[in-house]
Amino acid sequence: MSQKSLHNHYPIVPPTSNFKLMEENGPQIMARGKGVYQWDDKGKQYLEGMAGLWCTSLGYGNGEIAETAAEAMRTMGFAHMFSGKSHEAGIRLAEKLEQMLPMDDSRIFFGVSGSDANDTQVKLMRYYFNAIGRPDKKKIISRHLAYHGVTLASGSLTGIPVNHALFDLPLDGFLHTDSPFYFRDAMDEETEEDFTNRILENLDELIQREGPDTIAAFIAEPIMGAGGVILPPEGYFPKLRALLDKYDIFLIDDEVICGFGRTGNAFGCETFDFRPDTMSMAKALTSAYMPLSAVAIPESMYQAMIDATAEHGVFGHGFTYSGHPVSCAVALKVLEIYERDNVFAYAAKMGSYLQQKLQHFSDHPLVGEVRGTGMIAGLHLAKDKETKSFFDPAGTAGAKVIAACVDNGLILRNLGDVIAICPPLVISEAEIDELVDKLGKSLDGALEDLKRQGSL
Ligand code: PMP
Numbered sequence: 414m415s416q417k418s419l420h421n422h423y424p425i426v427p428p429t430s431n432f433k434l435m436e437e438n439g440p441q442i443m444a445r446g447k448g449v450y451q452w453d454d455k456g457k458q459y460l461e462g463m464a465g466l467w468c469t470s471l472g473y474g475n476g477e478i479a480e481t482a483a484e485a486m487r488t489m490g491f492a493h494m495f496s497g498k499s500h501e502a503g504i505r506l507a508e509k510l511e512q513m514l515p516m517d518d519s520r521i522f523f524g525v526s527g528s529d530a531n532d533t534q535v536k537l538m539r540y541y542f543n544a545i546g547r548p549d550k551k552k553i554i555s556r557h558l559a560y561h562g563v564t565l566a567s568g569s570l571t572g573i574p575v576n577h578a579l580f581d582l583p584l585d586g587f588l589h590t591d592s593p594f595y596f597r598d599a600m601d602e603e604t605e606e607d608f609t610n611r612i613l614e615n616l617d618e619l620i621q622r623e624g625p626d627t628i629a630a631f632i633a634e635p636i637m638g639a640g641g642v643i644l645p646p647e648g649y650f651p652k653l654r655a656l657l658d659k660y661d662i663f664l665i666d667d668e669v670i671c672g673f674g675r676t677g678n679a680f681g682c683e684t685f686d687f688r689p690d691t692m693s694m695a696k697a698l699t700s701a702y703m704p705l706s707a708v709a710i711p712e713s714m715y716q717a718m719i720d721a722t723a724e725h726g727v728f729g730h731g732f733t734y735s736g737h738p739v740s741c742a743v744a745l746k747v748l749e750i751y752e753r754d755n756v757f758a759y760a761a762k763m764g765s766y767l768q769q770k771l772q773h774f775s776d777h778p779l780v781g782e783v784r785g786t787g788m789i790a791g792l793h794l795a796k797d798k799e800t801k802s803f804f805d806p807a808g809t810a811g812a813k814v815i816a817a818c819v820d821n822g823l824i825l826r827n828l829g830d831v832i833a834i835c836p837p838l839v840i841s842e843a844e845i846d847e848l849v850d851k852l853g854k855s856l857d858g859a860l861e862d863l864k865r866q867g868s869l
Contacts, residue, residue, distance in 0.1 A: 419454065429563075441819075446473025449840050451824065459824045462836045462848050467638055467670045467789075468701035471750060472837040478702045478746055485742035494523070494736045496727075502741035509748055510707060514692065515683055518712035523705065523736035527669035527695035528562025530706035531632070534665050534693060535566040536730055538629040541714055544721035551586055552623060554616070554631045554662075558592040558640030561632060561667055561693075570632055573640060588623065590616045592637060595646045596782045596793060597801070605646035613652055625660035630690075632665040635681025641831040642791025644784050650687035663690040669706075670789070673697035674757035674838050677764050677787030684786065697838075700747045705740035760838035763845065764788040770849045771834065777853075779810060779860045788838050792856075794830040796869060804830050804868070813862050817855035823848060 420439050427435050442454040449472050451461045464470060471478070485502065492500045507521040522537070524530050535553060542550040553570065555561065561570035568576055569583035572592070577583060591598070591612040599608045620628060633653070637643040657664050666689030671681025675697065678684045682692075691714075695706035722728050734740070751757060764787035771790050774780045781795025781803075794810040796802045804810045811827030818825050826833045836848060863869045 448472045448474070449837050449844050457822065459819075459822050460836075460844065460848055460851065461824045462834055462852075463824055463826050464835050464837045465701055466696075467675070467833075467835045468696035470673060470675070470697040470756070470838045471700040471747065472839050475700070475702070477750065478700065478743055481746040482703065482739055482743050485739040489738055492738050493733060495731055500736070500738050500741070502738050502745060503736040506707075506736075506741045506745050506748075509745065510694075510709065513679060513748070514709055515680055516689065516692065516709055516711065519692075519709040520712060520715045522708040522710070523741070524695075524708065524732055525704045525734050525737070525740075526562070526706055527667075527693065528564045528567040529732065530669065530693040530695055530708050531561040531567035531570055531665075531667060532564045533708050533730065534630070534632065534691060535570070537691070537708070537710060537714070538663065540721070540728065540730075541718060542629055545717050547626075549627050550629050552588060552628045553586065553665075554588045554590055554619070554628060556592040556633065556637070557589050558594065558637055558643065559589075559632070559634060559667075560637070560639035561634075561669075588619065588628075590619055592640060592643055593645045593649050594641070594643050596784065597803075606648060609646050609649045609652060613649075613656055616653075617656060620656075620660050620662070625662065628660065628662050630663035630665050631657055632667055634667045634669070635671040635685050636676060636786070636789060638670040638789070638833070638835075639828060641793070641828045642784060642789060642833050644786060645685055650682075650685045654687045664688075665690065666692045668692055669695045670835075673751065674760045675787055675789050675835070677757075677761035679757055698747070699740055699744045702747070703737070703740035703743045704734070705737065705744055756838055760788045763838075763840060763842065766842060767834075767836075767840075767845050767849075770845060773849075774853070774856065777856055777860075779814075779856055779863070785834070788836060788840075790834040791828075792832040792834070792852075794832065809868060810859060810863060813859035814855050817858040817862075818851065820858075821851040821855050823851040823855065825852070 419442055423440055443451050444454045445452050449461055451459050451473060510521055511519050522533055524533055539551055555570045555572055557572040559572040561567045563576060565584060569587040572589045595605055595608050666682050668680050672694045676684040682689050692709040698707060699705045768785050771783050774792055775783050779794050780792050781798040782793040784791050796804055807829035811830040814832055815827045
């Protein structure tokens, strides 16, 4: 098909897109990638500073992973895990995860995406509490601005307005509490500790109001990604954990972005010092080369469900592609590369370098806050950082910075007025310098533009 027709005829309902803008501008078509770079179909080169959608940890065009996938396809191509069947790659991968996870004795359920992993979390909570004779313990608490996916259940866990608008979400039984958004929400003179205590008191009140016996679980991303790269204030997670323990509420740890080295440790819960009860993983589990998700649950939960299947028949939840053998083979290879090449330690070291360079933007007139850890960061744009006055509508400045980035050959993403930075973990020091340099030029360009427009 000619290049012209690729751009002019686009018979796709584009996911998570502004349809009106797509109709006006058409798609940007990416053609190939190598390492941290991608090229569009016109041959323009971009430094890909978002690892796709926070997922391509090992970068693009990795021949070793391609060989692994090809071999798994040649050997069999497909095998399922229903009704007593399994396969070697799936079992080996579950064993490997069990060893890696900061959980005692876990069992793994495989899916395809982060959304279905969190949907499975909701269904497991229902199944488990029904199985142990506590059918009233079903509600799940999430946080405003959380992102846990877009299926009906995971979309209900999500706390971002556009993911609810016109979809009649959230469904009943899903509650939302404060996000730990210190920069935006702290009151004058409020310390991080006071802020944390205040929002956790609100949570405590919510739990008491609803009744602790009606609440199954609380779900959290260690760093809230799509909501605006929101890092927990000091002490937030240990205090949250203690509060949930007091009321016998599970903590579901959504490691879909943070898992596998992103925050400088293997898992975000290690960076922020908390013990999860169950965990969701996807994205970097395969470095995004194949779709795969994993939900880890404690052995004790599984044991209780064995009794239920003895009484009620099969556990009626699973996908055709649960534990797809090509995805599992790719994940095993990716985990092998992480270990062999010390990718997490490398990302921690390069992450410090990235954070240190980004801190220079704290003085930029358009930047209200620079936040991040490891290989994930956000620049929160503000009209006036002293008075914390933000752009209205949100995204006014963010969209301009991203447009300038595209001109400068850099791919980042704006979450409203937060510029997200989440490069492949294998990025080099020179490539970080290039990213920061291009970002600086883009911030300056957007600043001039906003001034010219009178938006500043
Ligand atoms: N959880 C988190 C923390 C995510 O960031 C995402 C996706 N960005 C999801 C779940 C949903 O994953 P998917 O898009 O693979 O369904």
